[in-house]
Amino acid sequence: MTKSPVILIATLATASLALTGCVPNAAADTQAIAVTANDTDCAVETPSAASGTLVFSVKNEGTKVNEFYVLGSNKLTIVGEVENIAPGASRDLTVQVGPGDYYTSCKPGMIGEGVGQAPFAVSGKAIESSPEESAVVAQYIGYVKSQTEELVPQVQEFVDAHVSGDDQKAKQLFPLARVSYERIEPTAEQFGDLDPKIDYRKPGAIEEGIPFTGFHRIEQDLWLDAAVKNYSTPEKDHYPKDDLVALTPDERAKLGQELVDNVTSLKEKVADPKFTLTLADITEGAKGLLDEVSAPDGKLPGEENEFAHTDLYDFYANVEGAQVAFDTVRGVAEANGEKKLTEDLDKRFADMFKLLDTYGSYKAGFVSYDTVDAAQRSELAAKLNALSEPMSRLTAAVVQQ
Numbered sequence: 001m002t003k004s005p006v007i008l009i010a011t012l013a014t015a016s017l018a019l020t021g022c023v024p025n026a027a028a029d030t031q032a033i034a035v036t037a038n039d040t041d042c043a044v045e046t047p048s049a050a051s052g053t054l055v056f057s058v059k060n061e062g063t064k065v066n067e068f069y070v071l072g073s074n075k076l077t078i079v080g081e082v083e084n085i086a087p088g089a090s091r092d093l094t095v096q097v098g099p100g101d102y103y104t105s106c107k108p109g110m111i112g113e114g115v116g117q118a119p120f121a122v123s124g125k126a127i128e129s130s131p132e133e134s135a136v137v138a139q140y141i142g143y144v145k146s147q148t149e150e151l152v153p154q155v156q157e158f159v160d161a162h163v164s165g166d167d168q169k170a171k172q173l174f175p176l177a178r179v180s181y182e183r184i185e186p187t188a189e190q191f192g193d194l195d196p197k198i199d200y201r202k203p204g205a206i207e208e209g210i211p212f213t214g215f216h217r218i219e220q221d222l223w224l225d226a227a228v229k230n231y232s233t234p235e236k237d238h239y240p241k242d243d244l245v246a247l248t249p250d251e252r253a254k255l256g257q258e259l260v261d262n263v264t265s266l267k268e269k270v271a272d273p274k275f276t277l278t279l280a281d282i283t284e285g286a287k288g289l290l291d292e293v294s295a296p297d298g299k300l301p302g303e304e305n306e307f308a309h310t311d312l313y314d315f316y317a318n319v320e321g322a323q324v325a326f327d328t329v330r331g332v333a334e335a336n337g338e339k340k341l342t343e344d345l346d347k348r349f350a351d352m353f354k355l356l357d358t359y360g361s362y363k364a365g366f367v368s369y370d371t372v373d374a375a376q377r378s379e380l381a382a383k384l385n386a387l388s389e390p391m392s393r394l395t396a397a398v399v400q401q
Contacts, residue, residue, distance in 0.1 A: 030055055030094075035104070037085065038062035042106030042116025049097075051124035056093045056104075060085040067107040067114075069146070070095055075103050075117065076183070076320060077327045078142040083110065098127045111149045131331040133279055140282050140328045141275065144184050148267035151180040155263045159256035162218055165249070171222050175305070175313035176362060178215055181263070182314045183321035185292060186285035187277070191269055197262045201297060201306070202231075206239060214259055216305075221247045223307035230306055279329060283395040286325035289318040290388045300381055302369050312366035315380075316356050322391065323349050329398045338397035341390055348387040355383050 030053045036043040039062035058068040065086055070079040070093065079102060080095040105117040158177035161170040181188065181199065189195045196205070198214045205212040212220075220227045220243070228244050230236065247255065269275060297303045299311040299318065326349070330342050360366035372380075 032057060035059070035068055035106075036061055037066045037068060037106040037108070037116075039064055039108045040115055042068070042104060042114075042118070044104045044118060044120065047119060048121040048123065051097060051099050051122050051127055053094065053096045056080075056082075056095075057090060058082060058085055058093065058106075059090040060087055062108055063087055064108040065110055067110050068093060069105045069107070069114070070097075070120070071103040071105060071117075072324075072327055073101040073103075074320070074323060074327065076143065076324045078139055078146060080139075081142050081146075096127060097122050099123050099125070107146075107149065112153050113150050131335065133332070136279065136329055136332055137277050137282070140325065141270065141277060143324055143328065144187050144270050145267075147180040147184045148263070148270055151177075151263050152260070152267050154180060156260055159218075159260055162222070163249070163252050163256050167222055170218075171308070174215070174219060174222065174308055175310035175366075178314060179317045179362065181215075182292075182317035183289075183324070185318075185321070186288040187270065187281075188266055190281075191266065194262055194266055194269075198259065198266070201304070203239070203297065212243065213255060214262070217255055218252075218259070219305060219308050220244075221252070226307040278399075279332065280395055280399050282325050282329055283398050286322040286394065287388070287391050289322040289325070290384065290391055293318050294381070294384055294388070299369075300377065300384065302372075302377075305369070309369040309371075310366070311369040312356070312359050312372075313362065316362070316366070319349070319352055319356065319387075322387075326391070326394060329394070333394065333397040336397060336400050341393060341397050344390045345387075345394070348383075348390060352383045352387050355380065 031049050032055050033049065034045045035056050035058040037058055037060045044056070056068060056070070058066075060066045065084060067081060067083045067085065068091075069081045071077060072079055079097065080093050082091045082093040085091045099122050102120040102122060103117055104120050105114040107114040154173075154177045158170060158173040161167075161173055178199075185195065185199070188198065193210075196208070196210055196214075199216065200208075200210070200212070200214060201216050202212050202220065224244070224246055231239055231241060231244060291298075293299045293315050295301075299305075299315040302309065302311055304311050304314050326342075326345055333339075333342050359372070
């Protein structure tokens with residue numbers, strides 16, 4: 001993937017609020033680009049620009065409050081965003097970008113996956129920058145917020161299918177509804193009991209003496225035969241079996257509403273102006289996402305989605321989340337003289353994604369993880385270990401005394 005050095009300058013219309021380090025003589029090479037947003041599209045007047053300072057002037061011609069994003073080459077890293085563009089209003093987003101591949105997108109209603117995503121190419125000379133910690137953190141928080149905005153409607157659709165009794169559709173939606181959550185799980189874990197309510201597996205819930213709820217409780221109901229078989233093995237004989245029966249319609253509705261309420265609460269908490277992170281939270285979160293894959297109850301051993309065997313969706317999302325976190329702090333690491341480390345991480349991420357891509361995609365579907373044999377799992381583990389080693393050095397590269 002092509003990397004895109006960037007500095008976010010401001011997200012307020014016709015404002016000069018600096019969210020990163022100051023940009024000397026930024027006005028000299030400023031390029032103005034008009035954007036027309038509505039409820040179904042996001043039209044940027046040009047698909048390319050020269051490196052330097054860009055001002056995207058976004059007019060909302062739709063009926064819903066809108067957002068505009070400039071995304072990195074992975075279509076996930078947020079380079080810049082401007083929110084709360086009321087119908088009929090205009091706001092500006094100012095970013096300073098170096099040569100690379102980007103994407104633009106709008107999000108009418110400020111929830112969901114967005115509309116009108118389109119490539120945006122920047123050519124020209126590289127720019128020199130010294131990213132400020134507050135701007136880098138703000139950029140990453142913007143990404144976390146965008147993922148929760150996508151998560152809520154995805155979970156609602158999944159829950160609706162389960163509650164209505166459309167189990168086939170619910171099974172198809174189960175792994176997809178989890179993707180946005182898996183990309184930002186370490187952040188969710190900062191909010192006390194939210195992660196246990198949303199994503200605890202049955203053994204964890206039992207061992208901690210808390211109700212078994214969330215994604216995996218619904219997974220158990222959807223793949224009940226597999227659950228009964230799984231918990232009938234000698235090594236799991238000590239676990240209670242009283243919940244290995246089909247949920248009633250009322251129980252489905254209650255469980256589903258709890259999951260929707262909890263992911264909505266997560267969305268509200270990360271949108272709170274008081275919510276913040278540190279650079280170490282971001283880098284350690286990236287490491288934590290890779291640890292989630294390799295943990296004994298994680299994706300690599302096939303224990304995360306033990307009934308559905310959709311672990312490769314989660315595996316891919318965890319790696320994506322780690323890559324976004326790294327991509328967000330790369331400028332800080334390189335400013336600290338760690339260019340060799342960032343180049344190594346770029347290579348390791350590319351190798352990991354290349355191997356994962358052989359097993360499928362979100363759109364086409366990933367193979368069932370119970371069909372991935374021991375040799376293939378060993379190969380996945382080797383690529384993951386090769387990525388995890390340089391990732392373990394990222395915090396020291398970014399957070400320097």
